[in-house]
Amino acid sequence: MARYTGNVCRLCRREGYKLFLKGRRCESEKCAVDRRNVPPGMNIRARTRRLSDYGVHLREKQKVKRIYGVMERQFRRYFEMAERMKGNTGVNLLSILERRLDNVVDAAGMSLSRPHARQLINHGHFTVNGRKVDVPSYLVRPGDVVAPREREKSLQTVKDCLTLSGEKTVPSWFVLDGPAKKVQITNNPARSDIRFQDIQEQFIVELCSK
Known part of the structure; x- marks a missing residue:
């Protein structure tokens, strides 16, 4: 599956929005958006202009794609x-994206960021219902249990991430058992469960329906 491998801070600057792709760095004073909230490249003033309606709709779509790390075809x-x-x-679309395994691992604090969650899953560190899953785009369902594999390296990696995450607030559609290092999916995500509440999903629907 194709994925973006460039500088992720440039993506945040391009959108003028914190996409939280660098974990704790995004919450620190080193965040690129806080330090220089202008699009990447030269001659910024010459290129700055008011977006058309189409441009606004497209930027919203690009923002969501970059938040969840998916390419156009997917x-x-x-x-x-x-x-x-x-x-x-629109709500259905966001719910599907939230159900991706890499998003669940990140939202539970079992990784340092969403790209890090994707890497851990690709390397076979996680199971769903006791079976190894190495596909970050795997969609979880109510009743599923997500946990690290029963091997020392996987367990220690997740333990370290949970320690760094601290008392992280998790969405209401799953239950995190910190000591057991597992997540129980209880419901499908509702609109109120989306971490990025200011997403304008209707813009995306209008653009993709044309």
């Missing part, structure tokens, strides 16, 4: 899934 597939589901298409 994003389109998620959107088609959301359209087939009952209810609001």
Whole structure:
């Protein structure tokens, strides 16, 4: 599966928005958005202009793709899934993205960032219902149990991440058992469970429906 391998701080600056792709660095004074909240590149003033309606809609779509680390083809597939589901298409889309295994691992504090969660999953450190899953895009369902593999390296890695995360507030759609180092999925994510509450999902629906 294709993925972005460049400087992730440039992505935050391009969107003018904290995407939280660098873990704790994003919450420190070293955050690129806090230090220099302008798009990357030269001649910023010459390139700064008011976005058209299409540009605003496109930037919202790009922002969400970059938050969850998905490329265009996969994003389109998620959107088609959301359209087939009952209810609001935009909310369905965000719910699907939240259910990705790499997002669950990150939201639970078992990794330092979403890209780090993706790396840990790719290296086979996690299981779902006792079976190893090395696909970051795996979609969890109610009843699933996500946990590190029963081997010293995996357990220690997750323990270290949980320690660094501290008393992290986790979403209401899953239950984190810190001592046991496992996550129990109880529901599908609701709109109120999305960490980035200011996402304008309707812009994405309008753009992708054309």
